[in-house]
Amino acid sequence: MTDAPTTDRWIRHLNLLQLVLAGIIIMTPTVWMVLSSLKPSFEVTAYPPTLVFSPTLENYVELMKTTPFVSYAVNSLIVTIGSTSLGLLFGIPAAFAVSWTRISWPAILTLAARMAPGTLFLLPWYVMFRQVGMIGSYTALILSHAVITLPIVIWVLMPSFDGIPRSVFEAAQVDGCSVTRILWRIALPLVGSGVAVAAILAFVFSWNYFLFALVLSNGDSKTLIAAAFNFIGEGSTQWGALMAAATLIALPPLILAALVQRWLVSGLTLGAVKG
Amino acid sequence: MASISIRNLIKRYGTFAVIPDLNLEIADHEFVVFVGPSGCGKSTLLRIIAGLEPITAGEVYIGDKRVNGIPAAQRDIAMVFQDYALYPHMRVYENMSFALELRGTPKAEIDARVKRAATLLHIEPYLDRKPKELSGGQRQRVAMGRAIVRNPKAFLFDEPLSNLDAKLRGQVRAEIKALSQELKTTMVFVTHDQIEAMTMADRIVVLQSGTVQQYDTPEAVYERPANQFVAGFIGSPAMNFFPVEWRGEDVVFSQGGATVPLPKESCAPLRRAGKGVLGIRPEHFAVAPDPADGTAVTIKLVEPLGSDTLIHFDLAGASAIARVDPSLRPKVGDLLSLRPQPGKTHLFDSSDGQVLQ
Numbered sequence: 001m002t003d004a005p006t007t008d009r010w011i012r013h014l015n016l017l018q019l020v021l022a023g024i025i026i027m028t029p030t031v032w033m034v035l036s037s038l039k040p041s042f043e044v045t046a047y048p049p050t051l052v053f054s055p056t057l058e059n060y061v062e063l064m065k066t067t068p069f070v071s072y073a074v075n076s077l078i079v080t081i082g083s084t085s086l087g088l089l090f091g092i093p094a095a096f097a098v099s100w101t102r103i104s105w106p107a108i109l110t111l112a113a114r115m116a117p118g119t120l121f122l123l124p125w126y127v128m129f130r131q132v133g134m135i136g137s138y139t140a141l142i143l144s145h146a147v148i149t150l151p152i153v154i155w156v157l158m159p160s161f162d163g164i165p166r167s168v169f170e171a172a173q174v175d176g177c178s179v180t181r182i183l184w185r186i187a188l189p190l191v192g193s194g195v196a197v198a199a200i201l202a203f204v205f206s207w208n209y210f211l212f213a214l215v216l217s218n219g220d221s222k223t224l225i226a227a228a229f230n231f232i233g234e235g236s237t238q239w240g241a242l243m244a245a246a247t248l249i250a251l252p253p254l255i256l257a258a259l260v261q262r263w264l265v266s267g268l269t270l271g272a273v274k275g
Numbered sequence: 276m277a278s279i280s281i282r283n284l285i286k287r288y289g290t291f292a293v294i295p296d297l298n299l300e301i302a303d304h305e306f307v308v309f310v311g312p313s314g315c316g317k318s319t320l321l322r323i324i325a326g327l328e329p330i331t332a333g334e335v336y337i338g339d340k341r342v343n344g345i346p347a348a349q350r351d352i353a354m355v356f357q358d359y360a361l362y363p364h365m366r367v368y369e370n371m372s373f374a375l376e377l378r379g380t381p382k383a384e385i386d387a388r389v390k391r392a393a394t395l396l397h398i399e400p401y402l403d404r405k406p407k408e409l410s411g412g413q414r415q416r417v418a419m420g421r422a423i424v425r426n427p428k429a430f431l432f433d434e435p436l437s438n439l440d441a442k443l444r445g446q447v448r449a450e451i452k453a454l455s456q457e458l459k460t461t462m463v464f465v466t467h468d469q470i471e472a473m474t475m476a477d478r479i480v481v482l483q484s485g486t487v488q489q490y491d492t493p494e495a496v497y498e499r500p501a502n503q504f505v506a507g508f509i510g511s512p513a514m515n516f517f518p519v520e521w522r523g524e525d526v527v528f529s530q531g532g533a534t535v536p537l538p539k540e541s542c543a544p545l546r547r548a549g550k551g552v553l554g555i556r557p558e559h560f561a562v563a564p565d566p567a568d569g570t571a572v573t574i575k576l577v578e579p580l581g582s583d584t585l586i587h588f589d590l591a592g593a594s595a596i597a598r599v600d601p602s603l604r605p606k607v608g609d610l611l612s613l614r615p616q617p618g619k620t621h622l623f624d625s626s627d628g629q630v631l632q
Contacts (some may be wrong), residue, residue, distance in 0.1 A: 167360035170327050173347040174354045175374035175421075185373075189364040 022179030023154040037243035044239045056070035057239035060248075066241065067227065069248070075208060076223040076249075080136050083145030084202045090146075091153025092195065092203075096183050098154070099161035100169070107154055114151035119173070121147060126215060136218030146213040156201060161187055200260050204253040224249045277301045277338030277428040277461060279324060284333035286319055286485070293319050294485035297333075306455045307464045311482035312473040312508070317465045320482070321431050324463060326350045337428055352356050353422035354431040356436065359414045361406040361421070367393075368402040371420045373481045385424075392423040412443045429461040436471060448474060473512070476517065481505045503552060503628035506621055512557045512585065515595040518625060519553040526553070528591030536569055536614040544622050546629035551631050554621035557585065560613045562595035569612035574605050586611070601615070 036044050040053040041062075063069055098107045125144055126135070134140040164187060172182045188195070213226040228249060231242045279301040301307045309317035322328040324335060326347035331440045335342050342350055353374075360369050368389055375385045393399045396416040406414055415435060423428055434449070435603045452475050456463050466472055472479050473493045477590055481488040481496060481504075489501040500506035506514045518529035526535040526542050535553060545551050556602075563569030572595075576587035584601045587594065587609040599605060624630040 165358060165360065167356040167358050168362065170325075170347070171354070171356060171360035172362070172373075173327065173620075174325060174350075174352065175425075176348045176377040178348065181377075186362060 024193060033243050033246050033250070035158075037240065037247045039240065041240040044243065058243035059238075061245045062238065063241040063270070066238075067231070067245075068244075069224075069227075069245065072222055072224045072227040073248075075138075075217070075221050076225070079141045079145055079213070079221075079223055080203055082138065082142035083149045083206045084199055086142060086146045087149025087153045087202045087206075088195070090200055091150050091198065092157060092188065093183065094150075095143050095154045095157035096161050096187055099158055100179065107158060110151040110154050113147060118209075122211060122215055125212075135216060136221050138221055140216050141213060141221060141223070144216055145206045145209060148205050148209055149174045152202045152205055153198045157191060157200035160191035166189050197260055200256045203256060205251055278305075278336075278464065280334075280336040281320075281324070281463060282334040282336075284323065284335065286316070286323060286328070286330045287331045292485065293609055294323075295483065297487060299480065299487065299490065300469075301463065303461055304459050306452075306464065306475060306477045307480060308404040308464045308472040308476035308478075309480045310466055310469060310481060311507070313467060315482040316485035317467075317482050318433055319485075319612075321433055321463060321465045322355075324429075325352055325354050328334055335618075351425075351428045353425045353427040353429075354433065355415075355418045355422050355435045357434040357436075359406075359418040361414060361417055363406055365405075366402065367398065367404055367406070367409070367417050367420075370406070370417055370595075371402075371424050374421070374425050381561075382505060386425045388426075389420075392420040395423065395457075396420050396450075400551055404598060411439055412447065415439060415447060419451070423458070424456075429458070429463065430458075432462065433465040434465055434467070436466070436468070451475065473509070478510075481508060483508075487589075499630075500554075501630055502622065503554065503623040506554045506623070507567060509559060510556050512596045514554045514556050514621070515590075515593070515597075515624075516594075517553045517555075517591045518550070519622075520550045521548075525607075530592035533570060533591065536563070537620060540619045541618065543613050548622075548624065548631050551625050552623040552628075554623060555595075555615045556619065557596045558583075559619035560599070560617045561616050562603065563612040563614045564597060566612040569614035571610055571612050573611045574607055574611060577605050577607055585617065 037059050038057070039053050040056050040058065043053055044059075094106065097103055121144070125140070129135050129137075129140040143179070168190075169182055170187060172186045175178075177185065207243050208225060210225045210229070211221040214229065217223060217226055224245070228242065228245050231238065231245055279299075281297060281299040281565045284294055285292060297313075297320070300414070309320060311317050318612055319328055324337070326342065326345060326349075330343065337352065339348060343475070362373065364424040365373065372385045375388060378481060380388075389402070390399070393402055396419060398413060398416050398420060401409055401413055401417070406417065407588075409417065415438075418435065435451075436447055439447060448471055451464075454473075464475060464585045473496075476493055478491060479493055479496050483504050489496055489505045491499075491501075496505060496509050500509065500514075503516065507516065517535075518528050519535060520529050520541070522532075526537050526545055527533060528535060529550065539586050561569075570590065572588040572590055574588055578585040579601060581601070583598050584595050584603065584605060586599055586605050588597070589595070599611075605611065623629065624631055
């Protein structure tokens with residue numbers, strides 16, 4: 001028979017093992033990508049793979065020389081910041097309205113839209129944007145990416161708004177606040193961390209979204225993720241440059257994801273009510 | 276400052292009527308306490324007055340103004356919530372000044388009013404603190420301060436003391452009562468604690484299932500309860516009830532048939548009704564000097580409270596409690612002869628619980 005402390009120790013070890021395995025599975029492709037981007041081009045596809053090599057930035061130099069990488073990055077930033085802002089602009093009031101009224105079907109509708117495959121929207125949008133001459137415009141890309149950012153903002157913020165004690169809103173009502181003022185003066189300052197998380201997640205998802213940018217952009221508005229697809233040539237792929245591009249594309253989401261950690265610790269509502 | 280009038284109020288959730296039909300008049304400057312068990316509709320009624328809960332039918336007046344459909348923001352009332360509901364991101368000063376700021380009150384006046392309220396409530400040292408940096412009692416005071424600065428037509432309190440410990444509750448209870456006397460504003464206070472109701476109210480509304488059981492002064496509610504529910508709810512420990520009958524020329528316990536030692540003048544209502552329920556408060560039992568003048572009981576449990584002692588016993592098939600002088604030093608198993616104090620008994624109809632006249 002095993003005593004309780006021994007069982008607990010085994011459970012802790014198994015938990016740790018799970019975490020390590022999950023970490024390895026998640027991190028291996030990323031580490032591989034970063035290492036490959038730093039290898040000389042002849043070593044990138046070498047078999048067996050080389051683990052010890054002299055790091056070089058030649059792939060990054062090659063990438064910058066042969067592609068308008070910075071222009072693509074600017075396009076990505078414009079589309080991502082635009083769609084994230086649009087998502088926040090409409091998502092914050094929408095999440096608050098759902099939480100306030102406790103009518104959840106609009107939120108479920110937006111989630112269903114998010115769950116639907118992108119191709120479902122792509123064809124009607126392509127036809128619609130072509131008819132109004134907007135194919136290749138930032139506006140078309142920003143509007144299409146709002147389908148990704150809006151549900152994220154709504155679904156991240158709904159629980160945050162729900163987490164504020166109802167009585168705080170009621171106290172504001174009694175104090176003389178309209179619903180709009182309650183949102184801006186009371187609710188929004190209390191869900192600051194939620195807004196930050198929603199904004200960062202929306203940014204990451206929009207940044208990484210491939211399909212709409214591939215079809216709705218043109219040479220001038222192509223985003224990084226869509227441009228990276230073009231680096232894969234038929235039989236002449238520059239794997240080193242591709243890995244360098246992938247590393248640079250992954251950097252902003254990774255940095256932002258690291259920043260989310262700081263915001264996740266909330267505790268702002270502490271002291272609002274009894275306790 | 277204003278009166279509050281509630282006329283033919285009905286509040287339903289779906290088909291369930293929380294308040295079936297309620298009428299209530301609260302006078303200007305009056306301190307009225309809504310008291311009743313959980314689910315009796317007292318908080319709903321308060322929220323209806325505040326404008327936080329829509330009504331199904333009826334009319335609500337604050338002063339001369341019919342406020343049906345008028346949002347809480349425009350009713351000019353202040354409310355103290357059970358969980359205080361302070362704005363966590365604002366300092367105490369901002370919590371208190373927020374409502375005035377919304378009304379466009381000049382800054383100098385806001386400052387003066389906040390500081391006056393803070394002095395009154397002894398919270399001046401905390402004006403720069405956030406709510407999370409305050410104790411429960413301090414938060415409670417800030418919540419009251421937030422209400423006071425408004426100088427509203429009426430104050431509404433929704434069980435504001437229930438989260439405080441017993442000692443603090445007693446202290447804040449006294450402070451609220453003193454405040455009501457100083458501010459001379461209409462106050463409506465919801466509680467399930469009958470001690471709060473008895474000690475603070477000018478008048479008490481005893482509610483059950485959304486209906487007013489009795490609306491009267493604390494003394495009247497205690498001394499002349501309108502029905503068995505009120506009699507059982509007000510008073511601690513609760514009133515003892517025994518089914519009784521008129522048999523021959525005596526009142527007897529329905530179970531066991533022992534004669535109840537009651538003065539003849541107290542028996543008249545039962546003589547007419549034939550049977551009923553006899554109510555005796557624990558503090559209205561007296562130890563009979565001559566055992567033949569009382570009913571013998573065997574003590575089952577003794578609870579010494581210091582100032583007096585509670586004894587538990589079975590009488591006529593019911594568990595009962597009596598409050599006796601501690602100098603009696605009762606012990607479990609002792610035989611005691613008890614009788615009700617003259618004029619302190621209550622008789623209720625055994626079918627509808629109404630007091631027998």
